Amino acid sequence: MRPEQGQVLHFSEDPTIERFAPHVAPTSARKEAYVWAVGHDRCPDYWFPRACPRAMAWVGPRTTQEDRIRIIGAGCGERVHAIEYGWLEALRKVELYAYRLAAADFEPIGDPPNAMVSTVPVTPLGPPERVGDLFELHEEAGIQLRVLPSLWPFWDEVIESTLEFSGIRLRNARR
Template structure:
């Protein structure tokens, strides 16, 4: 599930949203109200239930061969997402929806950018689309999906390496 040219996506478990209104997300370090969405490259970060903690890593221009071999292992295409066993059933059972939004209403946020935001209300381009099997999406995108007992050892390795990374909802991971 990726946006078409001129679009960005917002993923939600709520299929009833008719208009997105800027707000300050409870988890945001930003104090300004925004409507949040993602572009083509960052969509895989959201192929999960909203509350699911996930640690994600991928190769970047600074990634050493040693770190790539250690973090990704043999046969990995240079990107890995990790979740905990406790979230496996939720990933299998979630009813996730994608809202297509007009890209012109959004600007990148973050350095490097990790999302796109709008300061104005946004109306979806059409009804939300059910997102199909999340495991199949990962497989088709060449993203290794790991299921771990605990995310923290993996996260500590990733953040101490030269790979690029993102963690979402890590506060929900096991301690």
């Protein structure tokens, strides 16, 4: 599930949203009110239940071959996502929806940009689309999906490597 040209996506478990209003996310370090969305490259970060902690790593321009093999694995693609066993059933059962939004209403945020934001209310371009099988999406995108007892040992290796990475909802991961 990716946006078409001129679009960004917002993923949600709620299929009834008719309009997105800017708000301050409770977990955000930013004080500005935004509507959040993602472009093509960051969509896979959200192919999960909302509260699911996930650690993600991918090959970037400065990634060494040693780190790629050590963390992602030889011949295992260029990206890996990891979740904990406790979230496996939720990943199987979640009904996730994608809202298509006009990219013209958004601007990149982060350095490098990791999301798109709007400071004005945004109306979806159409009804939400059911995302479907999240395992299948990962497979079709060539993204390795790992299930671990705890994310922390993996995360500690990733953040010390030359891979690019993102961690979402890590506060929900097991200690």
